[in-house]
Amino acid sequence: MKTDNKEIVMPDYDAIVIGAGNGGLTASAALAQAGKKVLLLEKHNIPGGCGTSFRRGRFEFEVALHQLSGMGSGEKPGPLRHILKKLEVEDKVDWVEMDKLYRVVLPGRLDVTIPAEKEAAIKYLEERFPEEKEQFRKFYDFVYKYIIESFTVSRTPAVQVEREKFPLYFKYNLKSSQEVMDEFFKDPLIHLSLNVYWSFMGLPPSKLPFDILAGNIFIYLEFKPYHLRGGSQVMSTALTETVLKYGGDIKFNCGAERIIVEDGAVRGVVTEHGDEFTAPCIISNISPVRTYVDMIAQSLVPDEAIYNMGNSKVSVSAFTIFIGLDCEPGELGFKESMNLFYALQDVNDSFAASRRLDTDEDGFIVSCYTLDDPHFSPPGTSQVVVVCLKYGEPWMELPPELYHETKYRCADTLLRRVEEQFPGFREHIEEMEVATPLTHMRYLRHPNGAVYGFDQDLKDTGIFMQKKSPVQGLYFASGWVEVNGFQPTLTAGYTTARRVLKKMNGEGK
Amino acid sequence: MKEYVKLIDGYDDVNKEVEISRRYGKDYRSEKGRTQRIIDLYHPDFIDFTVSEIIKESVTAKTFRLVPKSGYLPPFQAGQYINVYGEVQGVCTSRPYSISSSPRQRAYYDITVARIENGFFSNYLLDDVKRGDSIRTSAPSGSFYYNPLFHGKSSVFIAGGSGITPFMSMIREICDAGLDRDITLLYGNRTTASILFHDELDDLAYRYPDFKYIPVIAEPPMGYKGVRGFISASCIENCVDDVRDCTYYLCGPEAMYDYCMPELEGMNIPRKRIRKEMFSTSTDVTKAEGWPQSLTGSEEFTVKVKGKKDVKARSGETLLASLERAGITVPVNCRCGECSLCRVKLVSGKVFTPRGVLLREADVKFGYIHSCKAYPLEDLEIIL
Numbered sequence: 001m002k003t004d005n006k007e008i009v010m011p012d013y014d015a016i017v018i019g020a021g022n023g024g025l026t027a028s029a030a031l032a033q034a035g036k037k038v039l040l041l042e043k044h045n046i047p048g049g050c051g052t053s054f055r056r057g058r059f060e061f062e063v064a065l066h067q068l069s070g071m072g073s074g075e076k077p078g079p080l081r082h083i084l085k086k087l088e089v090e091d092k093v094d095w096v097e098m099d100k101l102y103r104v105v106l107p108g109r110l111d112v113t114i115p116a117e118k119e120a121a122i123k124y125l126e127e128r129f130p131e132e133k134e135q136f137r138k139f140y141d142f143v144y145k146y147i148i149e150s151f152t153v154s155r156t157p158a159v160q161v162e163r164e165k166f167p168l169y170f171k172y173n174l175k176s177s178q179e180v181m182d183e184f185f186k187d188p189l190i191h192l193s194l195n196v197y198w199s200f201m202g203l204p205p206s207k208l209p210f211d212i213l214a215g216n217i218f219i220y221l222e223f224k225p226y227h228l229r230g231g232s233q234v235m236s237t238a239l240t241e242t243v244l245k246y247g248g249d250i251k252f253n254c255g256a257e258r259i260i261v262e263d264g265a266v267r268g269v270v271t272e273h274g275d276e277f278t279a280p281c282i283i284s285n286i287s288p289v290r291t292y293v294d295m296i297a298q299s300l301v302p303d304e305a306i307y308n309m310g311n312s313k314v315s316v317s318a319f320t321i322f323i324g325l326d327c328e329p330g331e332l333g334f335k336e337s338m339n340l341f342y343a344l345q346d347v348n349d350s351f352a353a354s355r356r357l358d359t360d361e362d363g364f365i366v367s368c369y370t371l372d373d374p375h376f377s378p379p380g381t382s383q384v385v386v387v388c389l390k391y392g393e394p395w396m397e398l399p400p401e402l403y404h405e406t407k408y409r410c411a412d413t414l415l416r417r418v419e420e421q422f423p424g425f426r427e428h429i430e431e432m433e434v435a436t437p438l439t440h441m442r443y444l445r446h447p448n449g450a451v452y453g454f455d456q457d458l459k460d461t462g463i464f465m466q467k468k469s470p471v472q473g474l475y476f477a478s479g480w481v482e483v484n485g486f487q488p489t490l491t492a493g494y495t496t497a498r499r500v501l502k503k504m505n506g507e508g509k
Numbered sequence: 510m511k512e513y514v515k516l517i518d519g520y521d522d523v524n525k526e527v528e529i530s531r532r533y534g535k536d537y538r539s540e541k542g543r544t545q546r547i548i549d550l551y552h553p554d555f556i557d558f559t560v561s562e563i564i565k566e567s568v569t570a571k572t573f574r575l576v577p578k579s580g581y582l583p584p585f586q587a588g589q590y591i592n593v594y595g596e597v598q599g600v601c602t603s604r605p606y607s608i609s610s611s612p613r614q615r616a617y618y619d620i621t622v623a624r625i626e627n628g629f630f631s632n633y634l635l636d637d638v639k640r641g642d643s644i645r646t647s648a649p650s651g652s653f654y655y656n657p658l659f660h661g662k663s664s665v666f667i668a669g670g671s672g673i674t675p676f677m678s679m680i681r682e683i684c685d686a687g688l689d690r691d692i693t694l695l696y697g698n699r700t701t702a703s704i705l706f707h708d709e710l711d712d713l714a715y716r717y718p719d720f721k722y723i724p725v726i727a728e729p730p731m732g733y734k735g736v737r738g739f740i741s742a743s744c745i746e747n748c749v750d751d752v753r754d755c756t757y758y759l760c761g762p763e764a765m766y767d768y769c770m771p772e773l774e775g776m777n778i779p780r781k782r783i784r785k786e787m788f789s790t791s792t793d794v795t796k797a798e799g800w801p802q803s804l805t806g807s808e809e810f811t812v813k814v815k816g817k818k819d820v821k822a823r824s825g826e827t828l829l830a831s832l833e834r835a836g837i838t839v840p841v842n843c844r845c846g847e848c849s850l851c852r853v854k855l856v857s858g859k860v861f862t863p864r865g866v867l868l869r870e871a872d873v874k875f876g877y878i879h880s881c882k883a884y885p886l887e888d889l890e891i892i893l
Contacts, residue, residue: 045840045850046869055847055867056652092874161513174519230870237871244854244892252893253840253850293541310534311527326781400550400584401615408657415658429659430781433652442552447544459527463514 013039013249013279015500016269018256021049021444022486023477024285025239026493027500029087032246034501039277040243041269043255048236049285049444050451051486057431058378059324062385064451065232066200066338066367067225069216070487071095078223080487083494084235088245092238094229096373101220102196103336105421106345110189113336116224118144129190139184139194140217146172147218150211174458177205177213178348188345195347196340199365200485202316202389202452204351209458212483219487225338227372232486255445259291261300265472281500283475285493289314289447291476302470312460315484316354317437317449319390321411324431325382329371332422334382337371340364341421357394357406359414364388366418381430386418392437392448407434453480475500551583552648555594560642561617566705570623570671571635572609575644576616585649587612587678588758588786592647592842593620597633602833604630605843607674607760607786608649611681618649621705623671647842653760653786655679655690660756660784663691665749667740667769669761670698673705675786676760680710684717693721693749695740697765700728723748740765742772752776760786787845787865794825794884797863801886813890815856822885828853828860829880839880839893846882853880858889 017028020042028040046052050064072078077085084090101121103113112128114121118140125136149169153161163170172180177198181191195205197216205213228234240250251271258270259282268278284291288309292301325332342363344350353361370382377383398406411434419425441449454460467481477496479489514520558575566572590605610619622634638644653675655664666676673696683690698704704724714722725736725744736744746752757773759766766785773783795806806825813819814837822831829851832839841851846866855876860883862868868879880891 045852053869053871055849055869060869158511158513161511163516170516171518173517174523230874233869233871234874237875237877241875250892252852289537289540290544293537294545298538306536306538307531309537310531313535326779396547403551403584404586411658426659428781432656432659434658438547438551441544442548445544445548447540458519458523459530463510463517464523464527 011268011278011280013037013277014504015039015281015283016041016256016277016279017283017285018259018269018291019043019049019285019478020047020236020240020250020252021285021478022051022236022489023479023482023493023496024049024283025236025243026083026087026490027283027285027477027497028248028250028493029239029242029246030494030497031500032243032248033087034497035246036501036504038243038248039279040240040248040250041254041256041271042250042252043272043445044443045252046233046237047240047250047252048233051232051236053231053233054433056322056433057324059381059383059431060231060233061322061324061383061433062231062233062369062376063320063322065227065486066365066385067098067220068227068232068486069219069225070223070491071097071226072223073097076223078219080223080490083491087239087494088242089235089238092241093234096227096229098225098227098337098372100336100338101225102338102340104193104196104340104342106189106192106342107420109345110192110342112193114193116221118221121221125190125193128193129187132185132187132190135184140221142168142184143214143217146214150214173209173211173462175210176458177208177210180210180213181205192342192345192347198347198351199340199363199389201456202484203455203457204348206348207455207457209456209461211462212456215483227369229373229375231369231376256286256295259295259474261296261471264302266474281473281475281504283477283493283496283500285476285478287446287450287453287478287480288476290445291474296471304470308466311464312454312466313457314392314446314448315450315452315455316389317392317395317440318435318451319359319388319410319414319437320435320439321386321414322431322433322435323384323386323429324377325384325425325428326380326430327382327428328380329368329382332382332425332428334368334371334384334422337368339366339368339421341366341417343417351389354389355391355394357390357398357410359388359390359410359417362388362390364414364417366421386414388414390437392441392450395437396448403436403438407436410436452484453478453482456483550581552650553583555645555647556583556591558618558644558646560638560640560644563638563640566621567623568702570621570705572619572621573634573638573644574610575618575620575646578643582615582618583648584615585612585618586654587682588654588675589649589651590675590843591618591620591649592844593630593634594645594647595630595633597630600834601836601838602630602830603647603841603844605651605845607651607653607678609674609677611678611685613682613686618646621671621674621677623703623705650842650848651786652847653758653784659781661754662689663751663755664693665745665755665757666692666694666696667757667759667761667765668694668696669740669765670703671705672759672761672765672786672788674760676758677706680713680720684713684720691719693723693755695723695725695745695748697725697727697740697761699726701726701730701733721748740769740772742776745772745776752778756782756784758784758786760788763788763792787843787847794861794863797861799864800861804886810858810885811888812885813888815890815892817893822889824861824885826884827881828878828883828885828889828891831885832880837893841881844881846879849879851880852877854892855883856890856892859886860884860889861886
């Protein structure tokens with residue numbers, strides 16, 4: 001309807017979502033499904049953010065997903081399955097359940113593979129570490145009890161939350177993983193066997209909140225690690241199907257350039273192509289750094305937003321080698337899909353290597369996807385991804401002329417370490433691509449190529465995290481304001497959409 | 510923040526740390542534009558060039574020397590290409606060209622353009638672009654390059670016609686920088702007149718014993734002393750010392766791949782030892798494997814583009830070209846089915862996708878196509 005009165009011009013959309021990463025996708029899908037008019041803007045030509053894939057030769061490489069948490073089976077659905085079912089994705093994807101959590105190796109000293117079932121895990125560890133045998137059941141029971149308390153706290157009215165009811169929560173919520181592990185175990189090799197999820201979160205146990213480690217241990221044991229056929233790209237694209245089905249608009253190759261703010265509230269977005277779209281609600285699935293610093297005129301950004309970010313440190317990025325082998329996994333001795341190799345027995349020490357270019361001391365993951373799903377690469381081949389966590393700074397300081405040779409040198413070191421574990425490995429390489437922190441920066445447009453948002457240490461997670469924006473109508477949904485990983489970010493988008501819907505329907509604030 | 514939070518053990522310490530690091534922590538306003546600036550050092554959205562020189566390479570080919578207006582050139586790996594944008598006869602389009610200059614010099618990129626039959630974009634470059642003109646291109650990309658981690662020291666370059674260009678970049682780099690590599694170049698041409706860079710290659714082979722240059726001429730002049738015919742298995746075996754120990758790189762017209770691939774397979778060269786550049790030159794798609802017999806290539810269909818006007822498209826032409834002709838800009842880079850930039854959603858209708866297009870599993874599953882290598886077989890409905 002045409003009108004000359006500017007005051008009552010209807011906005012183009014109910015909500016604009018910036019970025020089609022996990023959080024942006026679930027937020028858009030949930031809003032569209034609720035009948036809201038949604039515009040999803042994505043700078044890249046495909047959806048997914050980290051949840052994506054790329055082709056080389058006859059291989060399609062999974063970029064980021066190693067093990068999806070929170071799915072659970074059809075009979076025992078986990079929290080993520082509920083969300084994906086609601087968003088009409090569950091049936092569009094073939095899910096693959098894994099029966100092992102992971103294998104950890106410190107050459108010559110440790111080689112353990114933990115089953116993805118609580119009792120079996122306890123039994124396995126008791127046999128492997130008889131000296132501290134009695135501790136394992138205590139530890140796992142403690143983790144479960146802690147997580148149940150922590151979950152219950154989040155569902156209990158604040159006035160009813162008391163130390164007497166939730167003793168573990170009050171004692172351990174602000175402890176580091178290292179502190180808690182030290183209470184239970186002496187042998188550093190046990191620590192190595194149990195603190196693996198530091199690598200999914202991008203912080204060493206001395207900094208990683210126990211709350212997050214416990215959450216990972218619980219969720220992967222209870223609901224098993226999952227993979228999906230075709231990789232995370234299938235899930236990402238399936239989510240866009242839901243957005244489109246319910247009338248949402250998606251623009252690829254169309255990044256948001258500017259957020260229009262008037263009177264302390266968002267009014268819309270200007271795209272990189274100069275098109276303007278209006279909406280009273282904007283959900284940012286990109287970094288708060290870019291959102292506040294690059295997209296909103298400085299004079300319109302509340303000081304509070306910048307001040308609060310001062311507490312946050314941009315997280316680690318990754319150095320990743322994507323490899324297609326011309327043989328089956330068994331031929332090279334692959335037995336487990338998820339392997340973590342160390343050079344040092346203390347993760348806190350080996351994490352220090354993440355500040356350097358060289359890859360000689362880092363702990364690194366070798367994921368062989370083809371083991372769990374033979375369809376993951378063509379018959380007679382394997383797909384393997386080797387990854388270690390690396391901060392972006394040394395790469396950002398590198399003169400561009402030295403980029404390619406540095407990339408190959410660092411990859412060569414890592415490949416030599418892989419070759420020690422799987423002799424003959426290099427001979428079978430048919431396709432390969434190396435991604436550095438700068439590659440992640442290019443595709444994600446995150447500061448420092450960060451893959452885990454802001455560092456989620458004790459002072460910047462859970463209760464201290466800044467989720468709410470002082471700009472009215474601006475919301476965040478991503479690993480920058482939530483715990484990281486696929487399940488948390490997919491969930492974040494969904495819950496943000498629910499919050500927005502409540503507000504739109506006049507229920508919340 | 511909820512009140513009970515303050516009663517969690519350790520709250521006061523952590524809270525103090527939060528307050529201190531907010532007060533003295535990073536002011537992220539200092540990051541303004543930084544991420545983009547770093548990305549632009551490697552992968553700017555486009556590069557604006559001045560044509561500083563046009564060098565005649567043969568009767569039909571010219572090298573365009575491109576000097577960046579900003580003074581800065583992103584690094585690239587020898588073998589990579591840039592996509593050159595231009596407006597030809599009112600149509601905004603583009604073509605990818607391999608960079609033929611060495612990545613070791615940072616002043617310019619050279620692209621070498623040969624005239625092709627019924628060429629559209631190449632004619633524009635060869636006939637209309639003058640020294641001093643401005644040209645816009647993409648940043649370098651592509652995955653046809655030497656990977657020192659697994660390709661091995663010995664390489665056999667198999668080039669056909671203007672497919673020599675990525676190899677020129679590689680050979681120039683290897684010779685100029687004295688890299689420890691053994692190279693045999695088998696360069697196929699129909700006649701000696703179409704050989705590009707002959708004198709330079711001859712000179713490099715003379716000066717660098719680890720570089721062997723062997724032109725292979727299909728229709729040589731009377732009394733020609735060099736190698737004749739095509740680049741066959743026996744030709745390769747005659748020219749290369751240890752055929753099993755080499756990695757083979759192919760770049761040339763489709764007919765060359767059709768001929769050389771079975772030859773290499775016949776020699777039992779494993780797949781991982783053969784690297785092929787995707788080649789975008791438009792050959793007659795109706796002769797491609799799997800093309801439906803009922804269509805001639807000249808049928809006209811209507812393409813409904815969501816939110817835009819309807820477009821007429823011929824079955825024998827890529828959807829991308831039809832969209833461009835109708836004035837609809839589709840982001841694109843490789844134009845040969847590899848990079849996925851031109852991906853669009855096919856809502857209804859059928860397209861023909863030739864062999865070798867690198868679609869993702871999710872794209873196949875949910876009906877996305879690469880418009881640069883999709884030929885309409887009926888009326889279509891798409892979302893850009």
